[in-house]
Each structure stands twice: as structure tokens, then as C-alpha cells.
Amino acid sequence: MTEPSARSDPSAVGKQPEEADRLRDVLRAPGYLKALVFCALIGIPVSLAAFWFLVGLHELEHVMWADVPHGLGWDDPPWWWPLPLFLVAGLVVGLVAADLPGRGGHIPATGLHTGGASSTALPGVVLAAVASLPFGAVLGPEAPLIALGGGLALLFRNLARAPATVQSNALLGAAGAAAAIAAIFGSPLVAAVLLIEVAGVGGPRLFAVMLPALLSSGVGALVFTGFGRWTGLETGSLGLRLPQAPPRLDVGDVLWTLLMAAAVAVVMHLVLTAGQRVAAFTERGVRVRTVACALAAGACAALYTLITDRSPVEVASSGQATLGELVADPHAWGVGALLAVLAFKGVAYALCLGSLRGGPVFPALFLGAATGVLLAPLPGLGVVPGMAAGMAAATAATLRLPVSSVVLVVLLLGSADTVPLVILAAVVAFVTTELLPVGFGRRAAQRPV
Secondary structure, three states: OOOOOOOOOHHHOOHHHHHHHHHHHHHHOHHHHHHHHHHHHHHHHHHHHHHHHHHHHHHHHHHHHHHHHHHOOOOOOOOOOHHHHHHHHHHHHHHHHHHOHHHHOOOHHHOOOOOOOOOOOHHHHHHHHHHHOOOOOOOEOHHHHHHHHHHHHHHHHHHOOOOOOHHHHHHHHHHHHHHHHHHHHOOHHHHHHHHHHHOOOOHHHHHHHHHHHHHHHHHHHHHHHHHHHHHOOOOOOOOOOOOOOOOOOOHHHHHHHHHHHHHHHHHHHHHHHHHHHHHHHHHOOHHHHHHHHHHHHHHHHHHHHHHHOOOHHHOOOOOHHHHHHHHHOHHHOOHHHHHHHHHHHHHHHHHHHHHOOOEOHHHHHHHHHHHHHHHOOOOOOOHHHHHHHHHHHHHHHHHOOHHHHHHHHHHHHOOHHHHHHHHHHHHHHHHHHHHOOOOHHHHHHHOOO
């Protein structure tokens, strides 16, 4: 293979300097520098608002699912407890979606969006999120946070009487959303990468270039790891040594990761398609059908408790707290409990995706982790590799954002040694999802709602 040169490609002559000059001109533009300063200043009140918003959601959820049942004499909520809470959620969200500007935010089944931020939609977004998330919706807070951050940024821009253009709206909306969701993910890096992919910077060409690079880097890391252990030699790569020994990856981990990622992608695609069908169903009668779907999700949590005698919170809510418990003590879950939580939470997730308001990330993480724990006894797999692969595959298949999925799962697990498996799982799940037949689910995701 011959290397390209300036002589063989005249169009490449001076291309990089021209791009550098273009970037320098943008950075030197007074309007852009003012926008950067304004975004930095806006980040302060937006972050504070996001912080108290999350605190309020967390405290209200604790009251609904712990304080009130304890006050009534129950150690855990009784089996029927989710039904009245989901009824309230369905009633409020149905009214907000039918009558308030912005309809309480976008429908979660269509994925995450950064566009369309509006200060007039803020009351409906906040009200729908408060009615959904603490009352048990199987959704996370990231989508309301994106809408809250973007809407507040535009509101502060209007209060400051700054000029409004299409470019400034997009810039301020993205900056406000990033400041808001950095709080829930615990890292500004996740927020930045997530918004780059959600906003579609680079379009399909970015994914076409990014996937081979991401996959080859994961395969390369596996090869380096294997040869390093085989030869006992070191390459002098940059790395920090953790005080506790990380899991040793082997061939079994890789093979099971490939199979698990493809299977998880298919299942999550079916869940999302079901969620989009639920969304189409609720559109034909928002007030009544939102209540019906919410009650059906509550029934899933109630049936789970009746069958397993475990807390209905494990099916209801985003799964953020339950994920921490699962990761801390995966052996506390038997095979029957894992199968039950996957089935009932998966159905409740699809119902909430199409009817209530919230984000799709945290339930997907939990479902992927539970799948990994369930399959961990397979020969040559293990709990930590199984959870890492399951979480990455479920998140990538749900969001269709492979790089964000890798960064999020790696930071959550805190183990650099699982990065190759996480990359393989995310890429395989993303490609599998994109190659599945384009049916109702994909068309529904492309329609504005």
C-alpha cells in the first residue's frame, strides 16, 4: 500500500493549515468569545438548578417509597403500593401532555434530543418529571435535565437581552444541557461526549469513521493484554496501577461478550419498538391512555412482588439505586429473581417509554447489568465481565450512541481493564441494532412528537 502524498493528491495541499486558520478565525471572533463567556456564566445557575432539581426528585422518591410505607408500619412497600402511585403519575402526565406547552418534554421512546429547547416548556417539563420519576416511572432523569438546562439557558439569555440567532440558540441550549446532565452522570466528560453524539455533530460520516477506530482500539487492547501476559514483557504504556487486582480477561470473556452483545441488542430493540408502539397508542387519547399505560407499568411492579416476595422498587423507578445494590452484591439475586426482574422491568420500561416522561439511560444500564449477572455462570465468563458487557450493549442499543456508552460504563465501573470488553460489546450492539430490519420502531423514532 502506498502512502498518500501532496503530489498524489493536490487537493490535500494546504488543507490542514486552511482548517487551522478557519478555527483560529472562529476563536478570534468577538461574538464567539462572548458566547463562551456567557455559557460559562450560565453554567453556574443551571448547575445549581439541576442540583436542587435532582435533590428534590431523590427526596420525594424516598418519601413515596420508604418514609410513607415505614410510617404505616411496613418494612417494604406492599405489593399493591405501585398502583396508586402510577395512577397519580398517569393522571398528571396525561394532563400536562394534553394541555401545557411542550407536552412535558419529548416522549422517551424517541431517544435523547437536544433540539427544541424552550423556556415556555419548562413548567410542563418540570411538572411531568416530578409526577413521573418519584412516583415510580421506569425512566431516568437525564431527558428532563437536558430540557431543563437548555430551557434555563435560553431564559437567562432572554433576561440578559442578548441577541438571539439560530446558532446562539443551539450553542446555549447545548451548553445548558451539558451543565445540567453533568450532575447526574458524575462527570463532565460523559456529558460532553453524550451531547456531541446526541446533537449529531458530523452526522453519519462521524459514525462511519468512529466505529472502525473504536473497534480496532478495543481489539488492539486485547492483543496487547494477551501478548503481555504470554511473553511477560512490558510496552511502557501509560497506566495507573489500582490497589486491588482487576479481573483477568480471557478468551471466554471475549466470545461470550460478542454473543451477549448481539442478543442484548435484539432484545433492547424489541423493547424500544414496543415503547414506540405504546407512544402511538397513547397519542390517540392522551389523557385516558396515559393513565392506562401507567397503571399497567404499576401492575408489573405489583406482580413482581407477589411472585418473588421482593420489593416492588426493584421493578419501579429508574433502577439507579437497585443497580448499585446489584453491583455491590450480585450473589444476593437468585436466578428466579433475575429472570423476574428482567421480564417485569422490561415490560414496565416499554410502557413508561411510550407514556410517561424521563430518560432511557438508567433502566437500560440496569437491564444490561442484570443480564450480565444472570449469564455470569457461563463457563469462562464471570460476574464483572458479564456486567460490563451487558451494560455497554444495552446502553449502546438503546441510545445508539456507542462512544457515550463506552465512556459511561467505564466510568461507572471504574476499571480500565474492562475497557476492551466494553468497546466490543458497544460496537457489536450498535451495529446489530442498525442492521435490524427497519420497521415501525425506527420510523416512529424519526417522526417528531
